[in-house]
Amino acid sequence: MAAVDDVHFLCMFSLSLESENRTPQKGRKVQFVSTTPHRLRKRLSDPSLRSDSDSELSPSDSGGEEEDDDDEEDRVNQSSTPSKPPATALYKTPAKKSKTAPEPPSQASLVEEYFEAHGSSKFLTSDRTLQRLHTPKLDRETLFRLLEGKPACYSAEIEKLHSSHHEHFNKWMLQLQLGYSVLLYGLGSKKALLEEFRVSLLCQEMHLVVNGFFPSITLKSILTALSAELLEHQGTFRNPADQLQYITTTLREQPDLHVYLLIHNIDGPMLRGEKTQNALGQLASLPNLHLVASIDHINAPLVWDQCKLSQFNWLWWECVCFQRYVEETSYENSLLVQQTGALALSSLTHVLRSLTANARGIFKLLVEFQLENKDNSSYTGLSFQDFYQRCREAFLVNSDLTLRTQLTEFRDHKLIRTRKGADGVEYLLVAVDTSTLTDFLEKEVE
Numbered sequence: 001m002a003a004v005d006d007v008h009f010l011c012m013f014s015l016s017l018e019s020e021n022r023t024p025q026k027g028r029k030v031q032f033v034s035t036t037p038h039r040l041r042k043r044l045s046d047p048s049l050r051s052d053s054d055s056e057l058s059p060s061d062s063g064g065e066e067e068d069d070d071d072e073e074d075r076v077n078q079s080s081t082p083s084k085p086p087a088t089a090l091y092k093t094p095a096k097k098s099k100t101a102p103e104p105p106s107q108a109s110l111v112e113e114y115f116e117a118h119g120s121s122k123f124l125t126s127d128r129t130l131q132r133l134h135t136p137k138l139d140r141e142t143l144f145r146l147l148e149g150k151p152a153c154y155s156a157e158i159e160k161l162h163s164s165h166h167e168h169f170n171k172w173m174l175q176l177q178l179g180y181s182v183l184l185y186g187l188g189s190k191k192a193l194l195e196e197f198r199v200s201l202l203c204q205e206m207h208l209v210v211n212g213f214f215p216s217i218t219l220k221s222i223l224t225a226l227s228a229e230l231l232e233h234q235g236t237f238r239n240p241a242d243q244l245q246y247i248t249t250t251l252r253e254q255p256d257l258h259v260y261l262l263i264h265n266i267d268g269p270m271l272r273g274e275k276t277q278n279a280l281g282q283l284a285s286l287p288n289l290h291l292v293a294s295i296d297h298i299n300a301p302l303v304w305d306q307c308k309l310s311q312f313n314w315l316w317w318e319c320v321c322f323q324r325y326v327e328e329t330s331y332e333n334s335l336l337v338q339q340t341g342a343l344a345l346s347s348l349t350h351v352l353r354s355l356t357a358n359a360r361g362i363f364k365l366l367v368e369f370q371l372e373n374k375d376n377s378s379y380t381g382l383s384f385q386d387f388y389q390r391c392r393e394a395f396l397v398n399s400d401l402t403l404r405t406q407l408t409e410f411r412d413h414k415l416i417r418t419r420k421g422a423d424g425v426e427y428l429l430v431a432v433d434t435s436t437l438t439d440f441l442e443k444e445v446e
Helices: 004-023 064-080 107-118 140-149 155-177 193-202 219-230 240-253 272-283 306-312 341-352 358-373 385-394 400-412 434-445
Strands: 181-185 206-211 258-265 289-294 313-318 416-420 426-430
Touching: 064 155, 064 358, 107 426, 155 181, 155 289, 155 313, 193 289, 206 219, 219 240, 219 258, 219 272, 240 272, 258 416, 258 434, 289 341, 313 400, 341 358, 341 434, 358 385, 358 400, 358 434, 385 400, 400 416
Parallel strands: 181 289, 181 313, 206 258, 258 289
Antiparallel strands: 416 426
């Protein structure tokens, strides 16, 4: 019995030692010897894998051996199973939209909001205008005097650039003789350059200069200058089409007669019309009428379609001069200039000087009647029948057709306006302010 007790004691002692060897100590990592393949082994650092029991096994624990076996089995299974990837590596599905979140606006509502925002007529603009400046505006003469006294920047370089264009004068003349039309474009005024070309090469030739920037230039005035001054035609025409036909026929019948037409700003406001450009194109297509012109507007080529371009037969020359547009802008109002009637008066005087004596008398008669009724707030103009009667009594016209022809010329020069009243009667009104008309009459009397 003693021998059996000794064996039983030794077995219990070895079992206790074995339990102590399997139980991990605090502060140490658990290392397992696994039978799984090496590629599936992992060292786990999760605290949950550590042993939950630090106590020693007692001999009375009959199921201790089985629990140890189960624990080791679970640890082996955990070590053979690959660990989950970290949460940051997982794909996060978008969260469901909250029922309280606002829905995005539809396309129709966005369009309606846009037009509501931009359809209002109330726009906020800045009040920093020239009228709020304490410095009063200058008159036109003072402004020109101040600008002339200021030296131009890069004047030497501009003069050198201007003189370099003189080398092309002979080329332009040759191209005109070959049947082409010369068109100058580029930044800066080209009026001085074309004037030098005229003086140097066209003095001995029959030529006509047209200022296309003039606010009252018309096709009829150009055709009248060609027929009356250059071709020396005596008489009148019924309409510009008859004048154009006469000029075309005369130049074709006289092929040795060469006429040079020089137009400053062929893209001017009064020359951009379809009828005017068609007439100029017909003249340019004649073999013995040579056209030299300049343009300054950036959209000037849009005036001509393919038919007109074939008639003009342009050769484009880039002539950047950087010269000031002094004469081209002299007929326009400036925000820096105090608005007076001097500009309108000079234009009115210049236009009337080109008319006949009877035409000036007719216009003067209309101006006098309008000034007589300047204090009448209900004055809407002079009726055509009353005006015809007054002109007939003054021996200015002999028929209403003559008066209507003259009124058409006034209307082309934008000197008068015509309107029909409620009774269907045609009324005439001078489209100039009262102070300018008073100054005009004073000059006419002088």
